Amino acid sequence: MTQSRFRSPDALLLERPVRFLLYVLGWVLLGLWQGSEGVISHRGDMHPPAHWENYVWELSSTVVLSVLSLAVARFENRFRITGPGWPRRLPIHVVACLVFSVVHIASMEWLRQLAYAAMGSTYRVGNAVEVFFFEFQRDLSTYLLLLLACALVRSILQRRRQQLRELELRQAVSEARLAHLTAQIEPHFIFNTLNAISNRMYEDVAAADRMVVALADLLRSAMNGEGGERIRLGEEAKWLRAYAHLMAERQPGLLHVAIRIDPALGDARIPRLLLQPLVENAFRHGLRSGRGRLEVDVWAEDGRLRCRVADDGVGLAADAEPGLGLGNVRERLALLYPDDHALRIARRAEGGTEVTLDMPLERDDAVASGHR
Structure with a gap:
């Protein structure tokens, strides 16, 4: 990822009229404010200047400063007062400050002469040396403030870009991790299924043949289905029912599967193959005897998607540790819904194990617009 060059504030302003x-209005308002202060401060004088003169004096200064500030921003971007080697660049800014003050004074005096002439009056310039030293003190402070403002703006922009790069990197890492986790499921599932078919062939060739056909249908469905980490719940349900049918073929008539998914959630989005590892775990561990009942329920409640996978098998062992499938589900949920999901595993009072999931309910329109 290449680092973008810092653009000076004047370039950023000119890009957006x-x-x-x-920006110009701000300088004009500053001049009007300072002019009003001048009017108030001269009220007690024996011979106060006309009100318009106070505004001419201050506006002529701020108008010139509005242009010079852009030039200083561009100049400071080339000779920065921060970063490596900044002491070597300080003498350049000393000279630049003198030039800044001379240009400011000369332009300001010229504008005042034009304004006075337009009002039918004459602008009297005082002693040039005195005027320069008086104005230079103010210009020095102004120049230093402009340098500090440029450095501050650049620091803020650089920090913001760094934060964006870090977010992009974290997102790329998360997406790569999700892709890896999803890829883990499919070979794991295929190997287990092929192993089950191999075992079944010695007991019931016809059942093994049906399992091969079912596996082929599943793989065809996976290749023809939509890509991406999330898919429609309706598509996931088709896959899950086909997979459950495939597993039930190992013990026809002894394994009973009930999958209940609210039809209104057909367009809801769910992480691809999220429930399959839980169902596989139930078959391999809870119902490893080849008989029993498995229930899968998916419903919506309070804007959340709730999932439940329960079996009436041997139950959860006290020293059981999460395997590849369950660990995979945990990691994917943590990446997709950080701090906004729940996964619970519990022993059922009537025997068996129950796994419940809770996550945000996402529809097609929300995913399409990028809201997660």
Whole structure:
């Protein structure tokens, strides 16, 4: 990822006319405010200047400063007062400050002469040396403030870009991890299924043949289905029913599977193959004797998607540790819904194990617009 060059504030302003107009308006308002202060401060004088003169004096200064500030921003971006080697660049800014003050004073005096002439009056310039030293003190402070503002803006923009890069990197790592976790499921499932078919062939060739056909249908469905980490719940339900039928073929008439999914949730989105590892675990561990009942329920409640996988098998062993399937589900939920999901495993009072999932309910429109 290449680092983007810092663009000076004047370039950022000029790219957007509205911001540039607001920028100029800010300087004009500053001049009007300072002019009003001048009017108030001269009220007690024996011979106060005309009100318009106070505004001409201050506006002529702020108008010139509005242009010079953009030039200083561009200049500071080239000779930065921060970063490696900044002491070597300080003498350059000393000279630049002198030039800044001379240009400011000369332009300001010229504008005042034009304004006075337009009002039918004459602008009297004082002693040039005194004027320069008086104005230079103010210009020095202004120049330093502009340098500090440029450094601050650049620091904020650089920090923001760094944060964006870190977010992009974390997202890329998460997506890569999700892809890896999803890829783990499919070979694991295929190997287990092939092993089950192999064992079944010695007991019931016809059943093994039906399992091969069912597996082929599942693989065809997977290749023809939509890609991505999330799929429609309706598609996941088809896969889950086909998989459950495939597993039940190992012990025809002894394994009973009930899959109940609210039809209104057909367009809801769910992580691909999220429930399959839980169902596989129930078959391999809870119902390893080849007989029993498995129940899968999916419903919506309070804007959340609730899933339940329960069996009436041998139950959860006290020293049981999560295997590949369950660990995979945990990691994928943590990546997709950090701090916004729940996965619980419990022994059922009537025997067997129950796994419940809780996650945000997502529809097609929410996923399409990027809301997760």
